[in-house]
Amino acid sequence: MIYCINATVFTGTEWLENASVGIADGRIQSVLPTPFEGNNETDTVIDFQGDYLVPGLIDLQLYGGSTWFLNEQPTPDTVRHIYGTHSRNGTTTLLPTIHSTSLEVMQQAMAAVQVVRSENPYGVPGLHIEGPYFNPIKRGAHSTAYVRTPAEGELEALFSTNADAIRILTLAPEILTPDQLTTIKNRKHDHTLLSLGHSNATYQQATDAFNTGFIPLATHLYNAMRGFESREPGVVGAVFDHPDVRASIIADGYHCDLAAIRIAHKQLGERLFLISDALFANPPRPEFTLGQFVVHYEADSNPQRPGCYVNDEGKLAGSAITLIDCVRVCVDRVELSLTDALRMASTIPADIIGLGDQLGAIRPGYVANLLRLNRSLTPISVWASGLQLPSPTNTAQ
Structure with missing residues (x-):
């Protein structure tokens, strides 16, 4: 003992x-x-x-470790490397995330995560597929070569093998047909959660999607989604207004103004949770190129703070942190309580992925x-x- x-x-x-x-x-x-x-x-x-x-921290969205990136090398060794990188700083459960890519790479990532999941079920309980079914207007740093509506038969193929490895699938519902949404609903695994993200949906479109109970999450609040305006509250307004939808947020000091994080927490309370959105960390890789996805690391003027990644268009392309950095930002700069910050980084995400009876508490x-x-x-x-x-x-x- x-x-x-x-x-x-x-x-x-x-x-x-x-x-x-x-x-x-x-x-x-x-x-x-x-x-x-x-x-x-x-x-x-x-x-x-x-x-x-x-409790060990739980990160439901990150893409790479210190050197390897899941999109580039969708193998079990990459998944193990990502876990090793982030677990050293207290993220003991994570969903390796793959951004908009080909069906073949998505399937390879699903197979890779399935292998590691069998070895480490509470460390890597599944995969987050972010895209490619996005609204191109809100694609962010995702490559134009891959952001798309599903091709004929693509959804059936995606959910045909290792479908239970998919824990979260982020998509923009407004770009999908009713038949495509029905296909996803009927074929996805029971524990696969859909998350609304990279979406230009109106307030009403987003609210309708949330009201079905089919989409219970929203991905990285504020970023790559239609914002709140007086005459069109947009996706942000729909998230704030809905009683049940939970939203992730990137509290790295770059993706959201500190006041925006504080406002979101006041509005959402226990419906808000933290993600790192990390491309690389421990330490951050200086630059990375994968096809049209070209990013470089920009250090903060304060050496005590983490920097971020931007792409060749100058758009934010991800963070360079682990989840404990988000906790520190929430406590030291947003001025949330340590209790709230830790729940947002452990207890709440554990509950979201259906493991609240095993993880997220002592x-x-x-x-x-x-x-x-x-x-x-x-x-x-x-x-x-x-x-x-x-x-x-x-x-x-």
């Missing part, structure tokens, strides 16, 4: 001071609100000296995916299924 003692524990709902957490067989065995020294001399006791012990019986943070919210140690991972890397440097 491993005992983490003298920890400031965030259970997912409350804080426990000077608490102890017992770990064995990959699971949390006990959460004690008082110091505990272990039962016998075979126990491993780790004194946290008041540091935070929080409770007996839950998977021992855990993160130790100091008071500056810098990762000190990470455990995945009870195993301590290599030392964290500070991505903000």
Whole structure:
């Protein structure tokens, strides 16, 4: 048994001071609100000296590790590399994400994730396919060579093999025909979630899509979607106005103004969650080219803050962070509570992907995916299924 003692524990709902957490067989065995020294001399006791012990973070949208990119190399080794890169900083569960590409590459990525999912079901529970079924007006940095409506038979082929690997599919519903939407509804796996994104839908179109219950999510709020205006509230207005839809947001200091994040949190509360949208991290790769997708890293003027990626058109093309950086931005710059920021990065996304009874909290019986943070919210140690991972890397440097 491993005992983490003298920890400031965030259970997912409350804080426990000077608490102890017992770990064995990959699971949390006990959460004690008082110091505990272990039962016998075979126990491993780790004194946290008041540091935070929080649930492992859960990132539902990221594309690459420190050097490999899923679109470029859709293989199991790339998926393992992505997990290794992000897990070192406390992201113990993630959905590798593939952006707009060919059907062949999507299928290769699905097969790759399926392999790693069988090895590491709570670390890589599935794939996020972002595109290519987008409104070209809101394609963002996605390549014009791939953004499209589905070809004849493409949707049937997409959902024919390894369909249960797809955990999230982001699309713009307004560019699809009723028959295509019906095909997706009938053929997608039960746990595949649709997310509205890269969309120029009107408020009414987006609301109609949300009201069906068929699309419960929105991808990276504000970015690559019709914004809020007085006479046309757009996709943003539809997300704000709907009682059930949940939205991801990129809190890296570039994709959204800090006030916009704060406003979104006031409007959505527990319906808002964090994603990193990371192209590369730990450290960020200086530049990358894949066909028409050409990006380079731009450092922040403050060396203590992460930079971002832009493409050759000058458009934002993704972040250069891991999810703990988003937590720090939310706490230090947006001025959200640490409780809210951690829930947005662990408890809420766990619930979204149907794993809220296994992940996103520190409770007996839950998977021992855990993160130790100091008071500056810098990762000190990470455990995945009870195993301590290599030392964290500070991505903000």
